[in-house]
Amino acid sequence: MDDTVLNHAGALDTSGPSGPRPRRTITRRNVFLYGTLLVIAVYYLLPLYVMVVTSLKGMPEIRMGNIFAPPVEITFEPWVKAWAEACTGLNCDGLSRGFWNSVRITVPSVILSIAIASVNGYALANWRFKGAEAFFTILIFGAFIPYQVMLYPIVILLREMGLYGSLWGLVIVHCIFGMPILTLLFRNYFSSLPEELFKAGRVDGAGFWGIYLRIMVPMSLPIFVVALIIQVTGIWNDFLFGVVYTRPDTYPMTVQLNNIVNSVQGVKEYNVNMAATLLTGLVPLAIYFLSGKFFVRGIAAGAVKG
Amino acid sequence: MESVIVKDLSLNFGAVKVLNSLNLAIDKGEFLVLLGPSGCGKSTLLNCIAGLLDVSAGQIFIDGRNVTWEEPKDRGIGMVFQSYALYPQMSVEGNLSFGLRVAGTPRDEIAKRVARAAEILQIESLLKRRPAALSGGQRQRVAIGRALVRDVDVFLFDEPLSNLDAKLRSELRVEIKRLHQRLKNTMIYVTHDQIEAMTLADRIAVMKGGVIQQLDTPQEIYSRPINRFVAGFIGSPSMNFLDGAIADGTAFKAGGLTVDLAGYRFERPDCAGRNVQLGVRPEHVAIGDAAAAMPYNVDAEVEIVEPMGSDTLVWTRLGGQGFALRVDADRNVRDGETIRIGFDPARASVFDAESGERL
Numbered sequence: 001m002d003d004t005v006l007n008h009a010g011a012l013d014t015s016g017p018s019g020p021r022p023r024r025t026i027t028r029r030n031v032f033l034y035g036t037l038l039v040i041a042v043y044y045l046l047p048l049y050v051m052v053v054t055s056l057k058g059m060p061e062i063r064m065g066n067i068f069a070p071p072v073e074i075t076f077e078p079w080v081k082a083w084a085e086a087c088t089g090l091n092c093d094g095l096s097r098g099f100w101n102s103v104r105i106t107v108p109s110v111i112l113s114i115a116i117a118s119v120n121g122y123a124l125a126n127w128r129f130k131g132a133e134a135f136f137t138i139l140i141f142g143a144f145i146p147y148q149v150m151l152y153p154i155v156i157l158l159r160e161m162g163l164y165g166s167l168w169g170l171v172i173v174h175c176i177f178g179m180p181i182l183t184l185l186f187r188n189y190f191s192s193l194p195e196e197l198f199k200a201g202r203v204d205g206a207g208f209w210g211i212y213l214r215i216m217v218p219m220s221l222p223i224f225v226v227a228l229i230i231q232v233t234g235i236w237n238d239f240l241f242g243v244v245y246t247r248p249d250t251y252p253m254t255v256q257l258n259n260i261v262n263s264v265q266g267v268k269e270y271n272v273n274m275a276a277t278l279l280t281g282l283v284p285l286a287i288y289f290l291s292g293k294f295f296v297r298g299i300a301a302g303a304v305k306g
Numbered sequence: 307m308e309s310v311i312v313k314d315l316s317l318n319f320g321a322v323k324v325l326n327s328l329n330l331a332i333d334k335g336e337f338l339v340l341l342g343p344s345g346c347g348k349s350t351l352l353n354c355i356a357g358l359l360d361v362s363a364g365q366i367f368i369d370g371r372n373v374t375w376e377e378p379k380d381r382g383i384g385m386v387f388q389s390y391a392l393y394p395q396m397s398v399e400g401n402l403s404f405g406l407r408v409a410g411t412p413r414d415e416i417a418k419r420v421a422r423a424a425e426i427l428q429i430e431s432l433l434k435r436r437p438a439a440l441s442g443g444q445r446q447r448v449a450i451g452r453a454l455v456r457d458v459d460v461f462l463f464d465e466p467l468s469n470l471d472a473k474l475r476s477e478l479r480v481e482i483k484r485l486h487q488r489l490k491n492t493m494i495y496v497t498h499d500q501i502e503a504m505t506l507a508d509r510i511a512v513m514k515g516g517v518i519q520q521l522d523t524p525q526e527i528y529s530r531p532i533n534r535f536v537a538g539f540i541g542s543p544s545m546n547f548l549d550g551a552i553a554d555g556t557a558f559k560a561g562g563l564t565v566d567l568a569g570y571r572f573e574r575p576d577c578a579g580r581n582v583q584l585g586v587r588p589e590h591v592a593i594g595d596a597a598a599a600m601p602y603n604v605d606a607e608v609e610i611v612e613p614m615g616s617d618t619l620v621w622t623r624l625g626g627q628g629f630a631l632r633v634d635a636d637r638n639v640r641d642g643e644t645i646r647i648g649f650d651p652a653r654a655s656v657f658d659a660e661s662g663e664r665l
Contacts, residue, residue, distance in 0.1 A: 196391035199358050204405030204452070205379030214404075218395040 055079065055274035062270050078271035082279055086272055088259040091248075095276055098256030102236060102283075104167050105252055109174035110231040114224065117179055121186025122212050126198050136187070143180035151244055158245065165247045173245055174235050182227055189223040190216060225291050233284040253280050308367075309334040309492035310355060310460055315364035317350060324350045325516045327364070332494065334459075337486050340496045341503040342513035343539070348496045349464055351513075355494065356462050357381050369459055379409070381460075384453025388465040390445045392437035392452075399433040402451050416455075423454040426485070443474045450485070463495040467502065479505060500540050504528065512536045529653070534662035537585050537655055543619055546629050548584045549659065552577050558584050558656070563625030565602050569652035573664055581659035588619065591631035591649045593639075603648030611639055622647065 050067055055078050057071040084094040091097065123129070124136050154173060155164060163169035193216070201211040217224075242252040251259075257280045261273045312330040316323070324347050332338045340348040353359040355366055357378040365374045373381045392401050402423060406416045424430045427447045437445055446466055453461055463482075467475045483506055486493055497503055503510050504524045511521045512535075520532040531537035537545050550560025555578060558565040565584065597603045606622035606629070617632050620639050624647075631647060633639060656665045 194389050194391060196387040196389050197393065199353075199356075199378075200385070200387060200391040200393075200452070202358060203356060203378045203383065203385045204456075205377075205408045206404075210408055214408075215393055219393075 051274045051278055055271050055278060057271055059267070059269065059271060078269070078275040079279070081269075082260070082272045082276035086260045086276065088248075088251075088256050088263070095253060095256055095260070095279055097249075098251055098253035099279070101167070101246075101250055101256075102253040105170050105174070105242075106232060106235045108168075109171045109178070109235050110228065112171065113175040113178040113182060113231055114227045116175065117182030117227065118186045118217070118220075118224070119212065120179070120183040121188075122190050122216055123208075124183070124187045125190035126195075126211070126216075127208065136183075139180050139183055141180075143184075147177070147240060151240075155244065164245065165250065167246070167250055170241060170245045170250075170252075173241050174231075174238070177241075178231055178234065182231070185227060185230075186220075186223060189220060193219060229287055229291055232287050236283050307334050308332065309336070309369060310494065311365075311367040312351070312355065313365045313367070315351070315354060315366065316362045317347075317354060317359065318362045323516065325354070328516070328518065330511065330518065330521070332492060334492055335490045337493045337495065337506055337508045339503040339507035339510045340494065340513060341498070341500060341510050341539070343498060346513040347516035348498075348513050350516075352462055352464055352494060352496045355460075356383055356385050379405070382458045383460045383462055384456045384458045385462040386446070386449045386453050386464065386466045388468050390437070390449040390469075392445055392448055394437055396436075397433065398429065398435055398437070398440070398448050398451075401437065401448055402433075402455050405452065405456055419455045419457065423451040426454065426488070427451050442470050443478060446470065446478060447481075450482075454489075459492060461491050461493045463493065463497075465497055466495075468497070468499070475502075482506060500542065504540070512539060530664070531585075531655060532664050534583060534585070534657045537657065541587055541589075543588050543630055543632065545585045545587050545655070546624075547657075548586070548625060548627050548629070549581075550584060550625070551581050552579060552656075552665075558582065558651075560584070560627065561625035563604075565651055567651045567654075567656065569601060569650065570654060570656060571652070572656070577656070577665050580665070582665060583657045583659055585655035585657060586629075586649050587653070588630045588632040590653050591647055593620075593631065593633055593637065593645050593647050597646045597648030600648030601650055601652075603646055605644055606647050608639055608641055608643045608645060611641055620645075 053070055054062060054067065056074050056076070058073065058075050058077065061072060082094055083096055083099075085092060086094045088098075120139075124132055158164040158169040158173075161169075163172065197215060197219075198211060201215045206214060236252075237254060238252070239254045239258065242255045243258075246252065246255070257276050260276050308331045310330075310332040312328060315325055315328045315330075317325040328351065330351075340351060342348045350359065354361050355368075357373065357376060361374065365372060367373065368381055368383070378385075393404060396404065399420060402420045403416050406419065411419075420433075421430075424433060427450060429444065429447050429451060432440060432444060432448070437448065440448065446469075449466070466482075467478055470478065479502055482495075486506075495502075495506060507524050509521060510524055510527050512519045512527060514535055520527055520536045527536060528540055531540060534547070538547070548558075548560050548563070550558050550563070552567075553559045556567045556570070556572075558567050591597075592600055604624070606624060608620055608622055610621040612619040612621070613635065615635065617635050618637070618639060620631050620633055622629050622631070622645075639645060657663065658665055
């Protein structure tokens with residue numbers, strides 16, 4: 001056997017191409033591709049650069065007008081002022097108040113909405129109760145109703161419940177508005193898990209909560225991370241509900257940011273505005289950087305399917 | 307004594323009738339195989355027995371107890387699934403003990419039962435591993451173990467070997483048979499693989515369209531299939547069917563072919579003149595000298611030869627219709643050769659051409 005193979009090889013011209021095909025790195029295609037990517041990246045990063053640079057300058061330097069120039073003298077004064085001293089309305093304690101308000105709104109909203117939506121999705125995917133389809137359709141329909149239509153009715157509802165203006169009122173609003181998309185997300189993910197696992201759980205004697213807590217949830221980390229990202233960024237960045245359903249002393253960070261940046265009195269302190277904006281955006285940014293890997297994985301695993 | 311009784315069971319999905327007034331009684335310690343093509347309702351029936359599907363009508367008894375409305379866990383069953391359905395985030399030990407932990411079984415009792423199941427299935431060395439770190443065969447063993455620790459009377463298998471490769475499948479097949487010999491539990495086993503059905507079953511229920519076509523021992527189903535469907539479904543390569551008619555009393559005529567069916571045991575007397583199909587198994591056809599000794603023999607030209615290693619499948623024509631026979635691999639049959647073939651009509655089957663019923 002070996003001999004015949006060698007004999008064949010002897011008769012062949014083996015000096016030609018052998019092994020992996022060589023790849024040229026600089027081709028016209030690559031130049032165009034990476035050139036375009038580079039231009040787009042710069043286009044999007046430039047504003048961020050201007051923000052960071054401006055926030056580190058003093059006002060005299062800003063007045064000189066070179067917005068792209070790096071700071072001659074780096075100062076963290078604007079950051080301190082934005083966090084602790086900037087005035088919004090009557091209060092002059094900066095964004096710190098809004099930050100803690102936002103935390104107090106976001107944490108319970110995220111936990112509550114994910115807890116409810118995941119049970120919803122699980123029930124819809126695995127326990128096909130009577131009317132499940134109708135329930136699901138109505139829930140999804142909710143995702144298409146414009147927020148503006150609901151603003152005032154909800155004001156009245158919250159007032160009647162005695163929650164208007166409180167943080168808990170806003171938490172409830174966030175939970176309700178997050179429900180359609182989160183339920184869809186969880187339902188699709190749980191539907192994609194093998195049905196036999198659920199059956200095995202039933203044969204093993206686990207009930208509704210037993211199967212959910214001991215079998216389904218431990219298997220579903222990626223989709224919980226996706227939901228976490230969607231909710232944290234969505235609720236943290238929310239402005240409309242924040243401004244409508246809270247009072248000045250419970251304003252979330254975004255509303256306070258708006259009040260700082262859009263104040264019409266006195267000098268426009270661009271460096272403080274930039275620092276305040278960066279501070280507000282820090283939480284969603286951190287979430288994206290920390291969990292980006294899970295986000296992609298979870299989206300691929302559940303959200304697109306079904 | 308009966309272990310599982312299914313009485314007048316019907317199941318509809320909307321307007322689709324999957325099972326229609328089905329009756330089945332399974333003896334204690336019996337190994338029953340539900341066999342049929344995809345969509346025949348065999349898995350549905352198993353799920354009904356397990357309590358994973360609510361029935362539309364009828365009753366199910368297990369060990370004399372009416373369990374029609376009971377939860378799966380209260381029925382005294384263990385179930386093994388095709389996809390194994392192991393809980394991925396638990397170790398093998400966790401998988402085996404999950405049901406017992408849910409039921410609140412004392413810790414030492416759990417340990418005892420897990421150890422016993424692991425010993426029977428020889429998975430002691432795998433107890434600390436996750437399912438992802440197991441091979442297909444090991445996973446299926448763990449899945450069987452999960453049913454084993456429940457210490458139940460009835461085991462339900464839903465195509466447990468279909469996801470395995472051919473070699474593992476035959477190994478585990480033997481193991482399941484050994485397990486049954488050792489435990490003597492009632493086992494209900496769903497498969498579409500006739501080899502599994504033939505080798506494992508005490509009795510086979512051949513299903514089609516939600517109806518049990520024939521319920522009998524493997525041997526009886528093989529040699530005396532009750533209708534054309536069962537005849538064609540059981541046996542590999544499948545049975546030859548020759549279209550023709552009964553004429554002159556007991557002679558089968560097709561084209562230029564006349565086969566005397568004198569030795570055949572008719573199920574009913576009034577068969578003369580009917581259009582029928584004569585079914586002959588390829589392995590019941592002899593060639594050469596052996597053929598000459600058969601009650602019926604004829605010369606035939608070889609069309610195609612399919613060597614399969616252990617034996618060879620030879621395709622010829624009989625009365626103008628395709629006809630296969632199985633010959634020893636040592637017999638060097640070639641294309642175009644004319645050979646003498648013969649069979650015993652007593653071992654053949656005759657089916658009504660219209661209804662497909664055995665005559």
